[in-house]
Amino acid sequence: MDAKVAVGGGTPEGATRAARSLARDSSVSAIISFGLAGGLDPGSAAGDLLIPRRILDAAGTAFPCDNRLADIFGGVTADAMIGGGKVAVTPQDKMMLFASTGAVAIDLESAAVARVALEHGLGFAVLRAVADPAGRHLPPAALLALGTDGRIQLGQVVRSVLRQPAQIPQLLALAREAAAARRALKRALQAYRSSVSATGT
Numbered sequence: 001m002d003a004k005v006a007v008g009g010g011t012p013e014g015a016t017r018a019a020r021s022l023a024r025d026s027s028v029s030a031i032i033s034f035g036l037a038g039g040l041d042p043g044s045a046a047g048d049l050l051i052p053r054r055i056l057d058a059a060g061t062a063f064p065c066d067n068r069l070a071d072i073f074g075g076v077t078a079d080a081m082i083g084g085g086k087v088a089v090t091p092q093d094k095m096m097l098f099a100s101t102g103a104v105a106i107d108l109e110s111a112a113v114a115r116v117a118l119e120h121g122l123g124f125a126v127l128r129a130v131a132d133p134a135g136r137h138l139p140p141a142a143l144l145a146l147g148t149d150g151r152i153q154l155g156q157v158v159r160s161v162l163r164q165p166a167q168i169p170q171l172l173a174l175a176r177e178a179a180a181a182r183r184a185l186k187r188a189l190q191a192y193r194s195s196v197s198a199t200g201t
Contacts, residue, residue, distance in 0.1 A: 004028060008109045010035075010146045012084055015109035019116035030069055030123030033113040036131035036181050037081065037105040038088050038138075040098040044105065046177035047184040048130040052078045055110045055126060056103055058085035063114035069125035073188050081126060083110025087143060094134045105130060127188060129181035132174055139167035142174055 006022050008015035015033070022028045037050060051070045055063045062080070070076050080103045088094045088106050097103060110126050117124035132138060141160035147153045161168060 008035075008113070009151070010108060012108055012112040015112040016116060019113045023116055023120040023122060028122065030066065030125070031113055031117045032069060033083070033107070033110040033124075033126045033128070034185070035107065035109070035128060036178060036185075037107040037128040038094065039105050039130040039133040039136075040082070040088065040094045040101075041104040042095070042098070042134045044130050044133050046130055046133055047180035049073075049184050049188055050078050050081060050105050050126070050128045050130065051076050052081040052104070052126050054080050055083040055114050056080055056101060057083060057111035057114075060101070061111075063111060063118065063124065065114075065125045066123040069123050072125075072192060073127050074191075078104040080104065081110065081128065082106040083114065083126070084108060084112065087138065089138045089143065091135050091137060098134065127185070129184040129188075131178040131181040133177065136174065136177065137170065138174070139170040140164060141167055141171055 004022060004025065006018035008018040019031055022031055039048070051073055053065055053076050055065065057063070067076060080101065082097065082101060082103045082105070085106070087108070088097055097106065105128060107128055114124050141157045144156040144160050145152055161171070
């Protein structure tokens with residue numbers, strides 16, 4: 001199975017553009033929303049892989065995922081994730097979302113990708129890893145890191161740290177957690193490639 005990559009940049013708008021660019025390619029039969037997520041389930045840990053059965057948008061609309069695609073990465077690991085809305089900043093924010101929706105994690109892109117896949121009759125699945133667990137409070141600099149175009153805004157981050165140096169320990173902890181999430185995603189891709197090589201499909 002050949003794979004093509006389009007980068008959404010961490011925003012719903014960017015995810016929509018990226019998904020549409022894939023959907024216009026006649027060789028694409030499915031889209032997988034891949035990347036980091038914020039944990040909502042108190043039992044989640046940094047680096048936990050998430051393969052949900054469905055994605056909820058900010059209004060609560062559910063988009064089912066294709067279980068056959070999920071099986072590529074080992075099968076469904078969670079019932080629901082939120083794939084839109086705004087960043088859950090505090091442990092209290094995350095607790096409220098978990099209690100009201102039952103979703104185990106949140107990202108800002110997956111619902112946008114799901115909509116495009118549905119519009120074009122393409123398969124859809126999600127593979128995410130927890131970068132900030134439910135108990136992690138996101139420091140101000142972390143919220144400034146990504147611009148609306150998905151690019152890292154290093155100047156904004158530096159200015160935020162200079163104004164509030166007390167957030168440095170939180171930023172370092174978040175960096176370690178995000179690194180664990182990226183390692184988990186890398187392992188999942190390596191396992192997938194190995195299985196493809198072994199089966200020759």
